Amino acid sequence: MGDGPRAQRENQTMRFVFKLASTASFILIVATGCSSSDAGSLDPSKSLNGLSTTQVQQLCDWAAKLQGGYGIDIPCDAAPTSLETPANQAACVAESAPHFSQASCSTTVGEWMMCVEWRLSNWCSASLPPLPANCAQAQAACYGSESPLDAGTD
Numbered sequence: 001m002g003d004g005p006r007a008q009r010e011n012q013t014m015r016f017v018f019k020l021a022s023t024a025s026f027i028l029i030v031a032t033g034c035s036s037s038d039a040g041s042l043d044p045s046k047s048l049n050g051l052s053t054t055q056v057q058q059l060c061d062w063a064a065k066l067q068g069g070y071g072i073d074i075p076c077d078a079a080p081t082s083l084e085t086p087a088n089q090a091a092c093v094a095e096s097a098p099h100f101s102q103a104s105c106s107t108t109v110g111e112w113m114m115c116v117e118w119r120l121s122n123w124c125s126a127s128l129p130p131l132p133a134n135c136a137q138a139q140a141a142c143y144g145s146e147s148p149l150d151a152g153t154d
Contacts, residue, residue, distance in 0.1 A: 042055055042058055042109050043109065044109050044113070045108050047107065047109075048100040048105050048107050048109065048142065049101055049103060049104075049105040049106060053093065056096055056097050056100060057093055059112070060096065061089060063085075063116050064086070064092065066116070067085045070085055070087060070088045070089065071085060071087050074123075077124070078124045078125060078126040083123055099143055100142065102141075104141045104144070105138075106141060107138040107142055111138060112138060114132075114135075118131075118132055119135075
């Protein structure tokens with residue numbers, strides 16, 4: 001797609017959602033759902049900033065499973081970058097925990113999972129739909145950005 005402003009904005013939006021758990025398709029998500037085997041015994045109403053390390057590990061595993069596992073690189077012709085998963089659970093936790101632990105990160109587990117599902121279902125969209133409001137709020141709360149296009153650099 002190139003290095004133009006639109007491609008850069010789309011890339012930043014995509015990096016945001018995957019930084020949440022460094023989280024493949026919508027059909028796979030619907031088929032697997034969010035059963036206790038997928039996300040452990042996590043309460044979907046629990047805030048991300050109240051999760052233990054073990055619970056963050058469960059979310060990382062859930063997101064990695066949706067994408068086919070850890071260390072996966074899935075190219076998509078319509079997206080400006082490929083879908084990359086963290087190398088392993090430890091890498092995912094290392095990326096996610098600092099954001100999830102912020103006092104402002106009151107996004108719930110259920111909201112976060114919906115945002116991951118939304119991004120995965122839209123990954124190969126030629127024209128990226130607008131980020132849902134609750135996902136933009138999650139970015140602002142957990143990453144300190146009000147713009148859904150500002151993903152940060154880590």
